[in-house]
Amino acid sequence: MGSCICNPLSASRHLLLTESNSPKLPHSKRRASTVVAYYGLKTPPYKLDALEPYMSKRTLEMHWGEHHRDYVECLNKDLDKSDLFYGYPMDELIKFTYNNGNPLPEFKNAAQVWNHDFFWESMQPGGGDMPKFGVLEQIEKDFGSFTNFREKFIEAALTLFGSGWVWLVLKREERRLEVIKTSNAISPLVWDDIPIISLDMWEHAYYLDYKNDKAKYVNVFMNHLVSWNAAMSRMARAEAFVNLGEPKIPVA
Numbered sequence: 001m002g003s004c005i006c007n008p009l010s011a012s013r014h015l016l017l018t019e020s021n022s023p024k025l026p027h028s029k030r031r032a033s034t035v036v037a038y039y040g041l042k043t044p045p046y047k048l049d050a051l052e053p054y055m056s057k058r059t060l061e062m063h064w065g066e067h068h069r070d071y072v073e074c075l076n077k078d079l080d081k082s083d084l085f086y087g088y089p090m091d092e093l094i095k096f097t098y099n100n101g102n103p104l105p106e107f108k109n110a111a112q113v114w115n116h117d118f119f120w121e122s123m124q125p126g127g128g129d130m131p132k133f134g135v136l137e138q139i140e141k142d143f144g145s146f147t148n149f150r151e152k153f154i155e156a157a158l159t160l161f162g163s164g165w166v167w168l169v170l171k172r173e174e175r176r177l178e179v180i181k182t183s184n185a186i187s188p189l190v191w192d193d194i195p196i197i198s199l200d201m202w203e204h205a206y207y208l209d210y211k212n213d214k215a216k217y218v219n220v221f222m223n224h225l226v227s228w229n230a231a232m233s234r235m236a237r238a239e240a241f242v243n244l245g246e247p248k249i250p251v252a
């Protein structure tokens with residue numbers, strides 16, 4: 001199971017137990033948190049065996065089916081204690097609970113739920129190889145070449161101390177792509193960066209398939225798994241907010 005230590009009840013069982021244990025108040029007087037499971041477990045956008053032989057079905061069953069599920073259930077359990085965060089979009093919840101580097105108890109599970117959703121969508125069957133069009137052009141502009149970017153991404157993954165994540169992000173202010181690494185659950189959303197690609201460097205992500213051979217895992221991700229299609233659509237959305245060329249309408 002995941003590193004979260006909350007009672008691993010499923011969201012639906014948790015809902016039933018909370019309902020059956022709650023006093024029989026008229027419906028209008030019950031707290032919203034006793035009748036709502038806040039966030040659900042999203043499925044990856046492919047079957048659990050679709051990334052084989054590069055990421056096994058066994059890994060997905062454990063990583064998504066146990067660890068990711070555990071983060072969702074623990075988050076719902078955290079949120080059940082108070083109505084304070086009811087209805088927050090996940091990215092806002094993460095930024096708010098990061099609390100300027102003084103994280104609230106809800107932060108870890110909220111960030112890990114978002115990070116994992118983003119990670120599954122950062123891969124695709126038949127992925128890897130080279131990005132195309134705008135993403136490639138921007139990588140070449142900001143890193144000098146795709147090879148330089150690739151080396152930088154792999155180096156970041158292999159020099160990350162402990163558990164964490166490696167990201168290709170678009171920096172809003174600098175208007176450029178950058179490779180960053182974050183520890184534990186931290187997501188670049190907390191600094192208002194726009195994530196384009198992520199790689200999970202927690203041991204649970206690679207140990208079943210690659211044991212301690214992190215270099216092999218990272219190279220396989222770059223060669224066969226990373227979804228440049230996802231990167232392209234994320235960049236297209238990001239460019240609506242970050243002007244990577246010159247604005248057509250000059251700022252007054």
Ligand SMILES: [Fe+2]
Pocket residue numbers: 063067116200202204205
């Ligand atoms: Fe993970």
